[in-house]
Amino acid sequence: MPPHPPEDGIPLNTTAVAIDKDKNSQHAVRWAIDHLVINNPLIILIHVRHKAYQNHQDAGDSENGETDAQQLFVPYRGYCARKGVQLKEVVLDEPDIPKALVDYVHKNCVNNFVVGASTRSALARKFKGPDVPTSVIKIAPEFCSVYVISKGKIISARAALRPVANTAMPPKQPSPLGVQPIALPESSSEQENGAKGQPAKEGWKCAGSDRMLNERNGGKPAKALTRERPKTSPSNISIENVEVSNRGPRSSFSRDSISDDNLLNAQMPFGSLDVNAQNLDFSTTSNLSTDSASSQSTRELEAEMKRLKLELKQTMDMYSSACKEAISAKNKARELSQWKQDEARKFEEVRLAEEAALAMAEMEKAKCKAAIEAAEAAQKLAEREAQRRKQAEIKAKREAEEKKRALCALAQNDVRYRKYTIEEIEESTERFSEKLKVGEGGYGPVYVGKLDHTDVAIKVLRPGAAQGRKQFQQEVEVLCSIRHPNMVLLLGACPEYGCLVYEYMQNGSLEDRLFRRGNTPPLSWRRRFKISAEIATALLFLHQAKPDPLVHRDLKPANILLDRNFVSKISDVGLARLVPPSVVDQVTQYHLTSAAGTFCYIDPEYQQTGKLTTKSDIYSFGIMLLQIITAKPPMGLAHHVQRAIEKERFDEMLDPTIPDCPLEEAISFAKLALNCAELRKRDRPDLGTVIVPELNRLRDLGRSSDKRESRSLLLRSSASSSNSRPQSSNEDSTV
Incomplete structure (x- = not known):
């Protein structure tokens, strides 16, 4: 028997979905809209209320059942509206769920019927009813395709065996609506x-x-x-x-x-x-x-x-075709609009990415430009430095050649000093006898002898010492060109064998007297202040030498000699350097390839950088002043003195052999020495304007104190018996 025509104006090629409160109903509706509702955007949602279930409810619950049935369709209404699909809601009250669904499908000529895998399964088992999906597949009409959906996937299906007939038989019963x-x-x-x-x-x-x-x-x-x-x-x-x-x-x-x-x-x-x-x-x-x-x-x-x-x-067929074409055109228009929006979004993303890339390129370009400019500036600076170094090397080479020529001329014919033969030297030293040896220098021994009926000190260059030969030539040149009462006097030399003849200093070196080698008496504090002032005066003379200043570079107590009257004289100027006059103003520095001097006395900044100035001698002079007042080794001496002054315990650092030393003047002397021994050159005081005046003040203070003491001794001696001799408090009190 052909199917009845569809009710409520439902067109052919329609889709119906059986729904309930389970999740698979939602999956079934979603799958049907995505796969079946294409040309005809209309979907029928069918809900069957089981009468056996209703019989278990009371009269008051029936109205709630109606409300629950209506609420069941609420989520699907919004979803279908968003998808642009028309929704038809059908509620059936039947005891046999599969038969009710199949009757509706047959009655309304539904082409596609979708049912969830678990629709009414639990309720059907509760009331011993049949399984809905299986029963629907078995008894569905041949013109209807049945799909069983579980979690958005087809688990069972049955395709239609024939199309829906276009004609239908009229019903046997009359219509209930007149x-x-x-x-x-x-x-x-x-x-x-x-x-x-x-x-x-x-x-x-x-x-x-x-x-x-x-x-x-x-x-x-x-x-x-x-x-x-x-x-x-x-x-x-x-x-x-x-x-x-x-x-x-x-x-x-x-x-x-x-x-x-x-x-x-x-x-x-x-x-x-x-x-x-x-x-x-x-x-x-x-x-x-x-x-x-x-x-x-x-x-x-x-x-x-x-x-x-x-x-x-x-x-009707023509109108249906027109509607289908209109829907297809609408879908295409929607797809084109979506495609247009996607393309616009992609274009905007590309544009933003392009702008970001351009900005990044500009930044990189600016960085590259800055790097190129910095490299060019560094290259120019390096070129200028290389040119300056090259000029300095050329100048140094020229000066070395001139010095060499001068030394050669001096060695061949120099009238500034007397030349002794090796025979005279050997005769005066008894062929370099060990009993006449009075010291050992850095480049050879020192002997005492007599030449021209005068006591002399002879420094002999050790054989094979190339550096000693250079020092020998430097010392001859310096001592022959300068004269000062506090500089050791060069009497002559034997250039062929590297022998220098000096005036003999009876009291030896300042180092020997400070440490009382040979059990010699200690130096008084007045004599120490006097020696310090004399050394500062001689050092200022070297720094102000014309045409070029001289830097000693090896100033230490061992290179300070004392004559019979304890007059101090600077010796061993073999390491002295002639520096340009601009070094004196502490702006230009004379760069040497290697530092020279004695450990603990050498300027640390000069040792680190190789840049020599007159302030390099100030550091060595400061360490030597600390030794003069304390008679202690130079290692860490500045640190210990500084700590003692800060803790007001400087009296413990004083030489214990001079107990009568005025503490206040000694502290002033020590502070001046510490300023001279600063690590940075710019922190050291000036020799001519600060150091020499202060040391002269202390020397004069010692002289006045010595005069007062001498006057007191004379008064005491006149009061005593005529046979008594005046005793000095210190045998070295005469300055």
Whole structure:
């Protein structure tokens, strides 16, 4: 038996989904919209309320059941609205769930039916009902494809075996909404159903159509129109008089065009065809005569009805095709719009990325430019430094050549000192006897002897000492070009064998006297202040030498000699350097390739950088002043003295052999020495304006104190007996 036509204006090729409160119902709806609702955006959601379940509820719960059923569709409404899909909600009250679903599918010609894998399964087991998906697959009509969905995937399916038929048989029962059957002539019924192979069926007519027919037919009663034979020829009825309702986006009959849901449940043969609100009726009279003229007219009317139905079907098909094309065009437009938005977003991203890349490129370009400029500046600076160094090397080489020529000339013919032969030297030293050896220098021993009936000190260069030969030449040149009462006097030399002849200093070196080697008496504090002032005066003389200042570079107590009257003289100037005059102003520095001097006395900044200035001698002089006042080794002496002054325990650092030393003057002397021994050159005081005046003040203080002491001794001696001798408090009190 062919299926009934769809109810409520549902078009062909429709999709229905059975839903319940489980999650698989949501997956089923989503899958159906994504895969089945394409050309016809309409979906039917069916919910079956099990009557057996309702019987277990009381009367008050029935209303809640209605509300729950309506609330069940709420989530799907919003989802379908977002997807642009029309939604039809159906609630069925049946005890047999699979049969209710299949009856609805058969009744409404549903092409695709989707059911969740667990829909009503638990409820069905509770009331011992059948499994819904399995039962639906078994009993579904052949024109319907059934899909069982679980978690968004197909777990079971059955394809349709044939398409939905375009014709349908009218129902046997009358419509509950006032549609009355109309008796048709026997001949017309047999002719109509002969081709279909079905028995004759009753016609249908809307109960409310009498008044409308009365108005359209000149005020004649509707009953008369239905009973009498129509006066118009069948040819006067055309498809133009049939108006198709289109109140939705689909080619379907809407609920507004049909007054009752069950009006289209049956096929309407020959009777009135109510398509829209105009209620165009095509009626046949149930009381036609049985004569041959009536039969002929009935057959013509039936033929005309068939023709009109065919035209209506063609019109509906055309309208359905147009709607499908419109939907397809709308989908394409939506896709194009989405594609346009995606392209615009991609273009904006590309533009922003391009702008960021350009900004990054500009930054890198600026950095590269700055790096190039810095490299160029560094290269120019390096070139200037290389040029300056090259010029300094050329100048140093020229000076070395000039010095070499001067030394050669001095060695060949120098009248500034007396030349002794090696025989004279050997005779005066008894062939360099060990008993006449009085000291050992850095480049050879020192002997005492007599030349020209004068006591002399002879320094002999050790054989094979190339550096000693250079020092020998430097010392000859310096001592021959300068004269000062506090500089050791060069009497002569033997250039061939590297022997220097000095005046003999009876009291030896300052180092020997400070540490009392040979059990010599200690130096008084007055004599120590005097020696310090004399050394400072001689050192200032070297720094102010013309045309070039001289830097001693090896100032220490061992290189300070004392004559018979304890007059101090600077010796061993072999390491002295002639520096440019600009060094004196402490702006330009004379750079040497290697530092020279004695450990603990050498300037640390000169030792680190190799840059020599007159302030380099100030550091050595400061360490020597600390030794003069304390008679202690130079290692860490400045640190210990500084700590003692800070803790007000400087008296513990004084030489214990001079207990009468004035503490206040000694502290002033020590602070001056510490200033001279500063690590940085710029922190050291000036020799001519600060150091020499302060040492002269201390020397004068010692002289005045010595005079007062001598006067006191004279007064005491005059009061004593004439045989007594005045005793000095210190045998070295005479300055």
